Amino acid sequence: MRTTASFKISNEFTFREYLLQWSQQFYETVWLESNAHQDCYSSFNAILGVDALTLLQTDAEGAFEDLMTYQRETKDWIFGYLSYDLKNDIENLNSDNHDGLEFPELLFFQPKKIIKMTGKVVEFNYLNMIADDIGKDFEAISKGTTAYQEVTATEDIRIKMRIFKDEYFRAADEMLQHIHRGDIYEANFCQEFYAEETSIDPLRTYERLNSISKPPFATFIKYNDKFVMSASPERYLRKQGNKIISQPIKGTARRSPNAIEDAALRNRLQEDPKERAENIMIVDLVRNDLSKSALKGSVIVEELCRIDSYEQVHQMVSTVTGQVSKDKHPVEIIKESFPMGSMTGAPKISAMKLIEELEAFKRGLYSGAIGYFTPDDNFDFNVVIRSILYNATKKYVSYAVGSALTAKASPELEYEECLLKAKAMREVLENSNM
Numbered sequence: 173m174r175t176t177a178s179f180k181i182s183n184e185f186t187f188r189e190y191l192l193q194w195s196q197q198f199y200e201t202v203w204l205e206s207n208a209h210q211d212c213y214s215s216f217n218a219i220l221g222v223d224a225l226t227l228l229q230t231d232a233e234g235a236f237e238d239l240m241t242y243q244r245e246t247k248d249w250i251f252g253y254l255s256y257d258l259k260n261d262i263e264n265l266n267s268d269n270h271d272g273l274e275f276p277e278l279l280f281f282q283p284k285k286i287i288k289m290t291g292k293v294v295e296f297n298y299l300n301m302i303a304d305d306i307g308k309d310f311e312a313i314s315k316g317t318t319a320y321q322e323v324t325a326t327e328d329i330r331i332k333m334r335i336f337k338d339e340y341f342r343a344a345d346e347m348l349q350h351i352h353r354g355d356i357y358e359a360n361f362c363q364e365f366y367a368e369e370t371s372i373d374p375l376r377t378y379e380r381l382n383s384i385s386k387p388p389f390a391t392f393i394k395y396n397d398k399f400v401m402s403a404s405p406e407r408y409l410r411k412q413g414n415k416i417i418s419q420p421i422k423g424t425a426r427r428s429p430n431a432i433e434d435a436a437l438r439n440r441l442q443e444d445p446k447e448r449a450e451n452i453m454i455v456d457l458v459r460n461d462l463s464k465s466a467l468k469g470s471v472i473v474e475e476l477c478r479i480d481s482y483e484q485v486h487q488m489v490s491t492v493t494g495q496v497s498k499d500k501h502p503v504e505i506i507k508e509s510f511p512m513g514s515m516t517g518a519p520k521i522s523a524m525k526l527i528e529e530l531e532a533f534k535r536g537l538y539s540g541a542i543g544y545f546t547p548d549d550n551f552d553f554n555v556v557i558r559s560i561l562y563n564a565t566k567k568y569v570s571y572a573v574g575s576a577l578t579a580k581a582s583p584e585l586e587y588e589e590c591l592l593k594a595k596a597m598r599e600v601l602e603n604s605n606m
């Protein structure tokens with residue numbers, strides 16, 4: 173079905189810039205990049221899928237069954253996303269909160285053109301029907317001849333809060349009452365920041381956000397008039413052969429420009445009993461989720477409470493893995509662990525019910541997952557956090573942040589953690605004309 177050709181490039185940074193500009197001519201674009209973060213599960217520096225031959229767009233009802241059929245029948249690379257609200261297809265849940273973005277709840281497409289970057293080698297993977305385009309496209313991208321039209325951004329973007337500080341404290345206190353009664357043990361409580369009647373340049377916004385954060389699971393999506401600019405540091409789930417890997421994040425500390433203070437902040441996070449308890453609680457939840465799909469006794473914690481450092485924050489990351497049967501359908505594996513435990517709570521269903529009751533916005537794609545399936549049933553998906561979402565037709569821009577509430581949580585400190593996580597998105601939007 174596909175023709176592959178590889179080329180060497182002299183300057184990967186220039187080629188990357190030209191490639192992203194070239195991709196904007198298409199209605200469907202998914203770009204994933206690792207920003208040179210190398211771990212034992214990395215496959216490439218970046219991958220781009222554009223121009224749909226076939227496409228699946230649906231709401232939550234029956235979504236996983238539809239995706240299972242689409243993936244099985246396509247038996248090719250497919251790129252796309254799963255919104256958080258697909259939880260309603262798994263359990264008896266609903267999503268009735270305000271939705272300013274109106275994104276489809278599930279979107280996947282089969283790209284005619286896939287371009288993968290690994291160091292200074294670029295691999296073009298095109299459907300045979302357009303294989304003759306490879307050489308022409310490589311030349312056009314290399315020369316930067318694509319006419320990319322920048323969008324004039326709104327001056328003085330006014331970012332609003334969906335709930336104010338006192339409302340956050342009230343809802344957080346109510347969540348804590350449920351925790352103290354034993355209804356749940358932990359919940360990820362989130363809030364939305366948004367701007368109306370606002371235009372942004374999506375590609376330039378993504379470039380600025382990515383340069384601030386440089387995360388391992390950065391993503392840019394264009395789907396007609398809807399855009400995702402994600403600086404996610406978190407992997408939701410990967411399947412590599414018969415192995416599945418999840419890397420939940422729980423625990424955040426700010427960075428400092430002072431090396432001594434920065435090291436102290438990192439060490440304090442590493443030893444913080446509350447942060448470690450939060451992380452371990454979610455690790456247990458992820459272990460339980462993976463055990464639904466994995467072979468008995470195969471789920472293990474490969475690494476517990478590792479500290480990773482990014483441009484603006486230190487994060488506590490764990491790695492949980494398992495082995496699955498070769499007959500296990502890849503979409504079933506995702507369905508049995510979705511949404512990511514770090515974005516829900518424990519017990520998972522009870523936490524999601526309370527989240528819907530106490531949050532003031534429909535999460536949509538936020539805290540969902542973006543990624544791809546390969547023709548041989550492998551996949552890799554991030555968690556949609558540290559992300560700006562944009563509906564260009566509605567001129568609506570949104571980003572959301574959250575933190576984990578446990579029995580010992582302080583609403584004041586959790587609120588400050590939310591503002592720390594929101595810092596990069598706010599800076600990017602407020603300086604959109606610079």
